[in-house]
Amino acid sequence: MYAAVLFTNVSSASCRVEGYPDLVGIRSDGSEVPLATQQAGDLLPTDLDSGQAAWLQLGTGQACPALNQPDQQAVAANAAANTYSGIVIELPDGSGSITVTGLSLDTACGSIVESQIGVQLPSIPFALTTPPNFEPSVDTLPTWSGIPGSLGNLVVQLRHSRPVRTGSVFHYEVILSNPDAAAVSFRKCPTYTEALGVITKKIMLTTRTYVLNCRPARSVPAHGSVTLAMEINVAPGFAKGPVTVATFGWRLNVEGGPYPFASSSVKVTK
Secondary structure, eight states, X not given: OEEEEEEEOOSSSOEEEOSOOEEEEEOTTSOEXXXXXXXXXXXXOEEEOTTOEEEEEEEOOOOSGGGSSSOHHHHHHHHHHTEEEEEXXXXXXXXXXXXXXXXXXXXXXXXXXXXXXXXXXXXXXXXXXXXXXXXXXXXXXXXOOOOTTSGGGOEEEEEOOSOEETXXXXXXXXXXXXXXXXXXEOSSOOEEEEXXXXXXXXXXXXXXXXXXXXXXXXXXXXXXXXXXXXEEEOOTTOOSSSEEEEEEEEEEEOTTSOOOEEEXXXXXXX
């Protein structure tokens, strides 16, 4: 079973949605049962302005021994004992709860897989390529055209200076440059996505999305820039030879796009 619950901000103020809620199942007799969950999915946290919406995705298995056995009475009893007509969504950080009815939620095959409450953004434009005559450098890929003075019109550059060892933390810098004559304000701290990947006999790819800590720099000045310190874990076994050239990318997740992005390469050693 798959279900998607839509959250719409009906207030006049913006609100932030993120995190994985606790779920409580509602039986047909009105009794409530806490439900086991697994966290998954690729929805991203976001700030919702008035009228904007986000999703919570839910899924359960429909093929397992409990529902696929010769004893049909046992199958029916198991399904009835694990079927809920509604759920209570207890929002993260104790910020309230929402009751959703009219469902037929069956957990006979195990726990519910849930996403965090958020929005879906396009996949990061990530190219796993090895540039010729590679040398660590500042790389940029300004392939968009945003509104002047907006986050979407910032230019991203990546800077690092040395190889990194497999199984360690790769430290690098992100430079956000403002080509416009007006400062770009971080009215709300957006999320960003970073990725590190390499092609050997198979693709190894690490992607992570976080909320940008924009409090120290509340804006990017006109014709100026801000520099952000970043890090990403390099998985053990990432480098298959003495030296592996990996590609990494960084994207600012601007609501509605465009999405300022840059990619570069780094040498990974054993």
